[in-house]
Amino acid sequence: MGLFDGYNIASSGMGAQRTRINIVSANIANAKTTHTEAGGPYKKQNVVFEELLVNNTKNLNNNLQETNNKNTSAELRGVGVKSIVENDADPIMKYEPSHPDANEEGYVAYPNINPVVEMVDLIEAMRSYEANVATFNTHKNIDSKTLEILKA
Template sequence: MGFFDGYNVSTSGMSAQRTRINVVSANIANAKTTHTDEGGPYKKQQVVFEDVLVNQTNKTNNNDIETNNNRNSANELRGVGVKSILDSQASPVLRFEPNHPDANEEGYVAYPDINPVVEMVDLIEAMRSYEANVAAFNTHKNIDSKTLGILEV
């Protein structure tokens, strides 16, 4: 394990959660959007994560001793990344509003199937995950600082 690998894992998690926060925020902001450029109501989006190798080829302190003495050298350090952002396949919610400009011939307006309460819970979860990655980053930084302080004899 390289000196900066812990930082890379934490920052990959922060980056992925930042994307999730942005997508969930867009869902909340567009919960009442009945007309988009593509036509029809806004489609809820969801982030799909995947595990990724974290800077495995560009280690800054890779040496023969580290790789020969490490029993887990075959195991690769992984972080998290955004695999894709998917549009929801849920049907829109129809509401009877005959005076709405986007109402169909029968007076129904198609709204996105977005529950703001569920989206807020998802947003809070993403924020807590982001904060956990920040805490892990800071803990790693403090450990490294104290280690360097000990070695500074």
């Protein structure tokens, strides 16, 4: 294990969770958006994570055979954002004939976003981010104590 591997893993987790927090925040902010530039209501977005080699830019799926080979040493891994996908859920139709985005029958298509579920997802992402910060700080404290011992 290298000196900075723990920092790299915690940092990759913080970056991935920061992206997740931003996407969930956008979902909450657009929960009532009935018209986007692409047309139609806002579509909920989700973050898909992937496992990454910390010291390599290739992702795990490209190195699956190498990882399954028992002669190769297991490398430390981090987490990254594989993609941001739109949810395919049908919009919620509400009868509001006076709304500017109402269709011919008077129904308005609202995003299928539950703010309570999004808030729970946001709290989970924040807790994961905080866990990565705690890991980073613990690693830093271990390194500081090691340097103090070596000085003595």
